Amino acid sequence: MRILLIGNSGQLGWELERTLAPLGKVSSIDYPELDLNEPEAVRSVISSARPDILINATAFTPVDRAETEIETAMAINVRAPEIMAEEAKKIHALFIHYSTDYVFDGTKTELYVEQDTPNPINVYGRSKLTGEKAIEAIGSYYFIFRTSWVYSLRRDSFVTKVLQWSRTNQTLKIVSDQVSNPTWSRMLAEVNACLLSKGGDQPMAWLRDRVGLYHLAGTGVASRFEWAKAILTMDPRSSEQVTREILPARTDDFPTPAKRPLHTALDCRRFTETFGLQLPDWQIALQLAMENVR
Numbered sequence: 001m002r003i004l005l006i007g008n009s010g011q012l013g014w015e016l017e018r019t020l021a022p023l024g025k026v027s028s029i030d031y032p033e034l035d036l037n038e039p040e041a042v043r044s045v046i047s048s049a050r051p052d053i054l055i056n057a058t059a060f061t062p063v064d065r066a067e068t069e070i071e072t073a074m075a076i077n078v079r080a081p082e083i084m085a086e087e088a089k090k091i092h093a094l095f096i097h098y099s100t101d102y103v104f105d106g107t108k109t110e111l112y113v114e115q116d117t118p119n120p121i122n123v124y125g126r127s128k129l130t131g132e133k134a135i136e137a138i139g140s141y142y143f144i145f146r147t148s149w150v151y152s153l154r155r156d157s158f159v160t161k162v163l164q165w166s167r168t169n170q171t172l173k174i175v176s177d178q179v180s181n182p183t184w185s186r187m188l189a190e191v192n193a194c195l196l197s198k199g200g201d202q203p204m205a206w207l208r209d210r211v212g213l214y215h216l217a218g219t220g221v222a223s224r225f226e227w228a229k230a231i232l233t234m235d236p237r238s239s240e241q242v243t244r245e246i247l248p249a250r251t252d253d254f255p256t257p258a259k260r261p262l263h264t265a266l267d268c269r270r271f272t273e274t275f276g277l278q279l280p281d282w283q284i285a286l287q288l289a290m291e292n293v294r
Helices: 011-019 039-049 070-090 123-138 158-166 185-196 203-208 224-234 269-275 282-290
Strands: 002-006 025-029 053-056 094-100 142-147 171-175 212-215 245-249
Touching (some): 002 011, 002 039, 011 025, 039 070, 053 070, 123 142, 158 224, 171 224, 185 203, 212 269, 224 245
Parallel strands (some): 094 142, 142 212
16 A cells, blocks of 8 residues: 655644554655645656555644635645645545534534534635535545644644643633534544555455545544643643643633634544544543653
């Protein structure tokens, strides 16, 4: 099995490069070796590698910057994956792409399922949804995995920010009205590796029979306030914390250029029922992740 991973330096891509290694020959590339703003460069990399599986772990994720850097967000989140899907179709490769809970407006009080109608409320969410639609329109063999609140300990994330704040602030105010599924990038990468290892002696045929759009995120739901409290409780270097209280706040208390959807928790049952796999409870994954705090 030949795998081409685009975006191996990001928090998910870094983990994917390691978890996919036992499955076959993994080739990886990222910026600056590959500039996603150059379509012909993207096409050349894929046509030269001719992978069985093409994985796009890249994205333009700065939600607030996307409000003003619209052209860049669209180039990376729409045009680049569209080109990847086109090239994957030419060589009959399986294309794996990651999307976001931010395609929803956050007004639903229950878990979002794949059949719910997206309605993004910021440029980032719109760019990711447009990217999804572009891939679907190509008609190639693809998996689109919508995930949420992805974090790692080796890159800036909500978890690393809370740990940093706890070392410098006696009081933390964390929004309690944003709710979703915290997802450790390592668990997301590992479940993808498990998925690709299925199918016996005909893995590609098995996978192609099950392609489509799936929600894939940490099991269980939390507010950012609940998540932050768990981070502080599980911090193995808690003696370094100066924080004495953590207070709930509302999203409106922290004005930002981009609006945030409030309740975007994902229902991942379709993925579990189809593949017999699921990510662990978000609290268990967080405990495992916190073992990497240095």
